[in-house]
Amino acid sequence: MxxxxxxxxxxxxxxxxxxxxxxxxxxxxxxxxxxxxxxxxxxxxxxxxxxxxxxxxxxxxxxxxxxxxxxxxxxxxxxxxxxxxxYPRISAEEMLDHVAQLKGIGVKSERKELVSALLDKVNLTKDKKKNLGTxxxxxxxxxxxxxxxxxxxxxxxxxxxxxxxxxxxxxxxxxxxxxxxxxxxxxxxxxxxxxxxxxxxxxxxxxxxxxxxxxxxxxxxVEIEGKIYSKTINKEDILQYKENYGIISTQLKGGQLNLRAFSETDLGNGFVPVPVVLEDFYFSKIAQKVDVITL
CATH class of the missing domain: 3.40.50.300 (P-loop containing nucleotide triphosphate hydrolases)
Structure with missing residues (x-):
């Protein structure tokens, strides 16, 4: 496939x-x-x-x-x-039967068997008679x-x-x-x-x-392992850091702003290397196109 x-x-x-x-x-x-x-x-x-x-x-x-x-x-x-x-006033069982007909399943017994199997698969069997609006x-x-x-x-x-x-x-x-x-x-x-x-x-x-x-x-x-650095600053200083470092994301907590930056070399100035998560890679990529800093 x-x-x-x-x-x-x-x-x-x-x-x-x-x-x-x-x-x-x-x-x-x-x-x-x-x-x-x-x-x-x-x-x-x-x-x-x-x-x-x-x-x-x-x-x-x-x-x-x-x-x-x-x-x-x-x-x-x-x-x-x-x-x-x-449709809020129709049951899950009735709605799935309708969808089955739209999919070309014309035999009622086949539809009933299929609908029952799908409801069981998604753990909705006991709620199959309830209206979808509930x-x-x-x-x-x-x-x-x-x-x-x-x-x-x-x-x-x-x-x-x-x-x-x-x-x-x-x-x-x-x-x-x-x-x-x-x-x-x-x-x-x-x-x-x-x-x-x-x-x-x-x-x-x-x-x-x-x-x-x-x-x-x-x-x-693995591609960015060892290339993500972190530092906590006063949020008023963000523009200075944004101009001078490759900041890829920020998180505000208790009035302090934690920065995460991407760099091929040690940034110094209080930045420390941190374990990488996939979100760091994601932000490092989209930062090439859009401004990821919203503060």
């Missing part, structure tokens, strides 16, 4: 270049997609999901042309956008995955799936995605960078429509 994206480009009518010759090869398993707001992540996912046209480039899913064979692709696709609506955030997300799994898709795309979930719900949700990723391609867009290291064997960083990195999380960390 493989998704191959080559030189994909998209410019919107307002002149925004959302995608600039993006090329990626995504294999079976979980693939992380990182980038700030407006980076082009959603544009890329909508294009893969056949929801918008590309200006140039190609996408192939196991040899199937995604950009020209939309109907065929949709039969192999499961998509969970960041914001998806539910579901908690975590339950709605699990329902979203159930409808995305309808028809045994070869490719599943999930956009910021854990937004608004508490830590326990987020862990349960990611455990489910990991199980799914054993047999299909799962593209996961998330703002929680460290989750990518935990869950994904491969990932990419996109910023301002450009591909900034594609590789393994552990390899990314």
């Amino acid at each position: 493989q998704l191959v994206i080559k030189s994909l480009s998209k410019t919107y009518p307002n002149g925004v270049k959302a995608l600039k010759e993006i090329s990626l090869t995504i294999n079976q398993g979980m693939f992380g997609l990182l980038g700030p707001n407006g980076a082009g992540k959603s544009s890329l996912m909508r294009t893969i999901a056949t929801l918008q046209e590309a200006d140039a480039g190609s996408i192939y899913l196991d040899g199937l042309d995604v950009l020209t064979k939309k109907a065929e692709v949709r039969q192999l696709l499961g998509y969970l956008p960041q914001d998806f609506g539910v 579901y908690s955030g975590g339950m709605k997300q699990r329902f979203g995955i159930a409808q995305a799994l309808m028809g045994s898709p070869k490719l599943i795309i999930v956009d910021e799936p854990t937004a608004g979930l508490d830590p326990a719900e987020r862990n349960r949700f990611y455990n489910l995605l990991s199980q799914i990723g054993e047999n299909t391609i799962v593209i996961l867009s998330t703002h929680i960078v460290e989750d990518v290291r935990t869950l994904c064997s491969d990932f990419a960083i996109i910023c301002e429509g450009e591909l900034m990195y594609n590789g393994e999380p552990d390899a990314a960390i």
Whole structure:
């Protein structure tokens, strides 16, 4: 199973270049997609999901042309956008049965068996008769995955799936995605960078429509090992440090500002080397394109 994206480009009518010759090869398993707001992540996912046209480039899913064979692709696709609506007065069981019909499953007994299996997979069997409007955030997300799994898709795309979930719900949700990723391609867009290291064997960083990195999380960390330095300062001094050091991120605590900086050499001046996390690599890449300091 493989998704191959080559030189994909998209410019919107307002002149925004959302995608600039993006090329990626995504294999079976979980693939992380990182980038700030407006980076082009959603544009890329909508294009893969056949929801918008590309200006140039190609996408192939196991040899199937995604950009020209939309109907065929949709039969192999499961998509969970960041914001998806539910009909509040219909039960999960009824809604999944409707989705199954849309997927072309015409035999009622087959639909019933499939719906039951999906509800069990996402741990919603005991709540299958409840109206979707009564579901908690975590339950709605699990329902979203159930409808995305309808028809045994070869490719599943999930956009910021854990937004608004508490830590326990987020862990349960990611455990489910990991199980799914054993047999299909799962593209996961998330703002929680460290989750990518935990869950994904491969990932990419996109910023301002450009591909900034594609590789393994552990390899990314090795690339900057020993090159991240930290120092705590008064927040009033940030502009001075911003001008003179490669500051990639800041964290304010108790009126003091902790800086993290990227440097090939020892910075001195009170900066000390610190253990690297994937978030450091992410910020070091997007700092090449955008101002990461907001204070």
